[in-house]
Amino acid sequence: MQQQSRSDDTCSAAIIGGAVSGLAAATNIHALPQFSDVVVFERQQYDDKRVNCGEAINDTTLVPLEKTPENGFVNDIDGFELRVYDGQDHDPHEQPVGVSRLQCEPGYICERNVVEKRWADKLAAEGVEFRTGASISPSKYDQILETYDYIIDASGQPSLTLKAKQETTNYTGDMVALNATVSGDFSSYTERPRIFFEGYVGYSWSFPKSETQANVGMGWAGDERPENYYEAFKTTAQRNGFSVPERDQTNIYTIPRGPSLSPEQTYYPENNVFLVGDAAGIANRYQGEGICQGIRSANLLGELIATEQEHRYPEKLYNMMKSEYRLAHLMRGAWVEHEDSALLAAVAESIEGLSIEDITRRPSQVLSRLLRRPITAAKLISDVGMLTRVYESYTDSWEFGANEA
Numbered sequence: 001m002q003q004q005s006r007s008d009d010t011c012s013a014a015i016i017g018g019a020v021s022g023l024a025a026a027t028n029i030h031a032l033p034q035f036s037d038v039v040v041f042e043r044q045q046y047d048d049k050r051v052n053c054g055e056a057i058n059d060t061t062l063v064p065l066e067k068t069p070e071n072g073f074v075n076d077i078d079g080f081e082l083r084v085y086d087g088q089d090h091d092p093h094e095q096p097v098g099v100s101r102l103q104c105e106p107g108y109i110c111e112r113n114v115v116e117k118r119w120a121d122k123l124a125a126e127g128v129e130f131r132t133g134a135s136i137s138p139s140k141y142d143q144i145l146e147t148y149d150y151i152i153d154a155s156g157q158p159s160l161t162l163k164a165k166q167e168t169t170n171y172t173g174d175m176v177a178l179n180a181t182v183s184g185d186f187s188s189y190t191e192r193p194r195i196f197f198e199g200y201v202g203y204s205w206s207f208p209k210s211e212t213q214a215n216v217g218m219g220w221a222g223d224e225r226p227e228n229y230y231e232a233f234k235t236t237a238q239r240n241g242f243s244v245p246e247r248d249q250t251n252i253y254t255i256p257r258g259p260s261l262s263p264e265q266t267y268y269p270e271n272n273v274f275l276v277g278d279a280a281g282i283a284n285r286y287q288g289e290g291i292c293q294g295i296r297s298a299n300l301l302g303e304l305i306a307t308e309q310e311h312r313y314p315e316k317l318y319n320m321m322k323s324e325y326r327l328a329h330l331m332r333g334a335w336v337e338h339e340d341s342a343l344l345a346a347v348a349e350s351i352e353g354l355s356i357e358d359i360t361r362r363p364s365q366v367l368s369r370l371l372r373r374p375i376t377a378a379k380l381i382s383d384v385g386m387l388t389r390v391y392e393s394y395t396d397s398w399e400f401g402a403n404e405a
């Protein structure tokens with residue numbers, strides 16, 4: 001551990017990246033009495049436009065702010081509606097081949113920029129120092145390693161730590177996504193945002209922030225990609241009845257697909273560096289969700305530092321994420337190995353009424369629902385690729401290969 005900024009009984013922490021994971025890390029660490037100095041380094045300004053993701057926070061109890069519109073919690077949703085179509089040549093009035101309604105009682109569609117700004121303001125008022133508006137370069141990173149006792153890398157994907165080590169190829173992000181905020185009439189489904197599956201490996205979404213505004217987007221995984229991403233986004237908007245975003249208001253990103261880092265790459269004991277959130281490669285590999293995952297990883301790290309067990313972070317993080325990795329690997333198989341809309345519709349209908357928490361983190365809930373539909377379950381596993389995924393999931397054989405049974 002680095003000692004330079006330490007007095008005899010207090011510690012300092014540098015948090016690189018001040019989005020959800022970094023803010024959660026700052027919240028946890030600042031609450032520990034031994035930390036006298038907690039600094040968040042964020043390359044953007046909180047008043048500027050920052051990251052624009054789908055803005056669905058599925059468990060808002062993890063964010064220590066009152067759930068008010070002033071704090072960015074603009075639409076208190078009941079859950080999500082999954083709509084499965086047989087391909088991409090339907091019109092907005094055509095009925096999907098399968099519909100499933102999932103519960104998400106603690107969920108909101110947010111103004112994420114506002115949530116992060118208010119969270120940072122709260123921490124600043126409590127004594128956390130923010131240094132914003134300058135990107136940490138690799139040489140500045142080395143200086144930070146020398147200066148602070150604890151370094152929490154929350155810089156997203158790929159992390160600054162792996163950039164500094166020139167190991168960014170260890171991430172295997174493969175989903176390209178476009179999104180934008182649009183105006184329109186969303187009154188018929190404001191409380192239940194929609195996700196559309198249309199026969200390609202990917203999906204589009206329309207997440208209302210109000211009756212007249214929504215975050216809309218489209219993402220692709222797998223090998224088949226459109227020739228023109230924006231045109232594909234435009235036509236899914238037309239097919240699914242949400243407004244077509246202007247090209248210059250459309251963002252394009254790569255969504256990480258965790259688990260893409262070995263647990264060993266989430267902690268570097270020689271410099272006391274810990275990776276949280278997207279930096280640690282833990283976003284859900286099936287649907288791309290990463291906000292709650294990032295906050296949970298920072299909360300876990302805070303608990304471990306509080307009990308002086310931080311050396312166990314990689315193992316504990318892996319154990320916390322394992323059921324989610326497993327379920328995502330299997331759910332992605334239902335999608336990728338079969339490419340069969342009727343089967344996907346049957347799977348979607350079998351999970352009707354479950355919560356997002358169930359379908360993200362509780363494989364036994366999903367499996368028990370599938371077993372109530374033996375024909376669907378039999379079709380699902382009647383495929384070598386799917387059987388391989390079942391084997392991999394239950395022997396912890398992930399792509400980084402560090403946890404094979």
Ligand SMILES: Cc1cc2nc3c(=O)[nH]c(=O)nc-3n(C[C@H](O)[C@H](O)[C@H](O)COP(=O)(O)OP(=O)(O)OC[C@H]3O[C@@H](n4cnc5c(N)ncnc54)[C@H](O)[C@@H]3O)c2cc1C
Nearest residue numbers: 017019020021043053054055056136155156277278290291
């Ligand atoms: C199109 C799209 C839609 C998505 N929709 C959803 C959704 O609806 N719900 C959900 O839960 N997840 C969603 N995700 C995933 C989610 O956005 C990420 O998992 C989440 O943002 C991870 O948060 P983080 O704090 O770990 O990293 P990030 O959000 O990537 O934040 C990293 C922070 O570090 C800062 N930073 C980076 N490098 C430096 C540097 N060198 N110096 C200083 N600061 C630096 C950045 O400015 C940024 O603020 C979506 C992702 C995409 C791409």
